[in-house]
Amino acid sequence: MGSDADKKNWVGKPLPRKEENRLLRGRGKFADDIKMREMLYLRFVRSPYAHARIVSVATSSAEAVPGVACTITGTEILPHVQPFIEIAPEPGGKIKDYPLAISKVRYQGEPVAAVVAESPSIADDAAELVQVEYEALDPVVDAEDALKDASILHEEAGTNRVWSGVFEYGDVDKAFQEAASVVHIDRLHFHRFSSTPLENNVVIAQWNPKDERIYYWCNNSFPSFAIQFLSAHLNVHIDRIRVETSDIGGSFGIKITSYPQMAVCALASKKAGGRPIKWVETRSEHNTSSAHGNERTFRDTRVALDKDGVITAIVSRHIDDCGAYPRYEPLGCVIWSQVFPGVYRFKNARIDFTQAVTNKCPVGPNRGYSRMQHLWFLERVVDICAHELSIPADEMRLRNYIRPEEFPYTTPNGCVYDSGNYPKMLQVAKGLIGWDEWKKRQAAARKEGRLIGMGIGTTLDSGTNNFGQSQIVNPGAPFSGNSQGANCKLDIYGEVVVAVGSCPQGQGHETTAAQVVADVLNIHPDLITVRTGFDTERNVHTGFSGTYASQFAVSGLSAVHGAAQKLKAEMKRLAAFVLETKEDDIEFGTGTQGPELRARSTGKSINYWGLANIVNVNSAVLPVEMHDITLNCRYIWRAPFKVPDKAKKYGNLTLTYASQLHIAVVEIDRDTFIPHILDYVAVDDCGTVINPPIVEGQVYGATAHGIGAALMESCVYDAVGNMLTSTFSDYTPITAVNMPKVKYGHIETPSPHSYSGAKGMGEGGAAPIHTISAALQDGLFAEGIIVDDSFNNADSLFRAMVRKEIGQAGKLVTVERRS
């Protein structure tokens, strides 16, 4: 038999994904696959206006349609629900958020009513008959305009400001006094984009009158967060809400905020006598009204540098646009500070951060949430300073990077970067792309008048949040730390079954969890069944369970590892009793009858079925002192966090820091202004790699998402709040056709903060956005253009060029040289 002596390490092996067979052959089970007896279908009636008062809602025509079960409106639900919890203190905390608009609509696409019918098509048709009379109000679609409070979205808050605070560390004034040069950047802007998962939001809800419980089958990606909001909103004890998820076709964070739709479906079910209600979001609904990423404007940035171009201080004012309702916000007002200095060494900084509501779709924690905006800002700052001071882009980074020997590195705001080696990543990336050769080609091309730029983006993917950071934005917030649960058991017939409180959306949890348990028990991963998908009834979730924020490799697998270790200990103890030997004589492996435990001294063995049999159905043979053995082991992993210092906004906010370094070579066509990627490299460091193909797949996915965001995808609104990119023909999400060939490389700097050395990854730090901005900057700097926006398609580049040529570009950057 295989034994501990010839133990394999499954962690780190390129094991094919266990879920591949199911998903690639169309055998996945998604929420929309669920059909139930007496199921009804819900369709939302949505506001065409970005900002309007609701004069009346007439549903009688819709209700008269044969097959319509009922309609539901905001005023109807009002007496039965509480406004959703607001995470913000006042003034944002005064906002009253309901899943259906009550007296006002605040963004185009906001649900005003819902129609429930026997079929989706009847619901669609009947929804067209709901007559809503609006009185248009002045919309505000720009966050800086919103802060003037000329038109208030939420009268109860009295202002459009949700949250504001100053993050100041070090001695900023001294750094500026001593600076050799100071660079001023008037305005930078990170655009609004979102994610386009293959599967849109889906909710099936049943408010069962027999047991007065609410049952959900859905694809929400942070169900333990959702049920906390739903419980308070619906006035239902949290234990009376059951949520199950199955396979999920992507989320990228934006399915976290589907709880308002979940609430409406439950209320509709109650009104329909407990019949199950299904809502399947259309693509246009998803684009206009699910959730977008945060838009952010960076104003009045000043950068102090020493004589060598080393940044010593940054001062800036950041204005974040969270759309019409804060929902998951204002957590984004602090989450960016997980990566406060990015990958750089400056110690002095003052960031004045403000968040505002606008008449646009509410934001959600879109991949790279809040950190990518800040990282893009820092990368633009570094890049602009490099160009202005004539320091090569690679050299500028090397002068400013946190050095490998400084890890674990404590940032000015108290975060502890676990490990990393940015200079080495740069070296690897430059080698892969052929940096020196491209430099020569670029110089030759420029002589021909071609606009070719080379850009570097170095970024971070911080994973496993300390939810204590919520107390920095709201000292009264009841959250801190982080945890995840898992269960590992031997079923009655000896099958190893793992359950975990995550809800994977393509991240391969089934495979990586099996790899971890396989190493603990010294068996093949194929012998382990991993129950994926969230289920409140499995009792393995904590208040933080779900899949988000680059944490499964740390929180999820740590919980799985802990549960497997507990099971192993019980199995060993039981086997020692059965085999009449000492525990340290027991070894784990696989024999002729499958996985087993064996006494080295005697050669006697017992397989898993034998052990499970004793505990589950043959327990009379078990002595009393072993009655605590269940072979059904639950483990809760808790991250070693402390509550941050709220007044100083200081503390460790994240456990691991994966890093990415991308290099792009981009050419801007002088005639069409279309930017073409000529070469692209992505180098990743997520510590110990659990499964190389899964990591590589995540890197490619995040790279595609970022390239799409940089060049193709933007949520465009007109001046009155119409979303002009509500369909794929206008939003133009990136496809395989648009993807350049990506050269992939990686290094490993194991994390001292996780049991395996792994770091959470998958968000990619939006590296391509920073990288492409830098490459475009390199290509256009000689033309006098500063890349001041994260979105750069042919149209915006053309406009930038025209503005420059007609002298309307303004002076975006000024440099003050003191020595």
Place this chain on the structure above:
Amino acid sequence: MAIKFNGEFEVQRLPEEVYTFLTDPSKFAPLLPEFQGMSVQDATHFTVKVKVGVSYIKGIAEVKMELSQAENPRRAQYKGQGSVAGGGVSLIAGFDLVPANGGTKVAWQGEAQVFGRLTSVAGGLLQPLGKKNAQKLIDGLQAALKGTPGAMPSEAKTAEG
């Protein structure tokens, strides 16, 4: 999405005659392109139904109109708000009348704000379509006001003839 339009024309009618025509919904409203019907609430309020659409996206817009400025014989202005094809529209259209060459110079200006689904799926087409329809309205208005000062303006016909 804002669609702005303006222009001017001259007719051989006295300003008082033009003003009377413009402020009479039963004469003015049928000139709207794709006019389908109307109901009058009072002297200054009426509701018109017009057919609107871009390509296969078609529907009937029901627009509540208000004669918001009436300065005889210098100025008439309408404000309207309504729903259309899963969206909404609000518009404002003004006519300034000045005696000229024995008749009246009509300077017209307006703005329509379109909201909702139509703008996101057909936004690029709305500007030219809106301007085309505005021109149809003005053409119809000019045709209806043909004649000599003091004679009755012709019966209103829709812009489609």
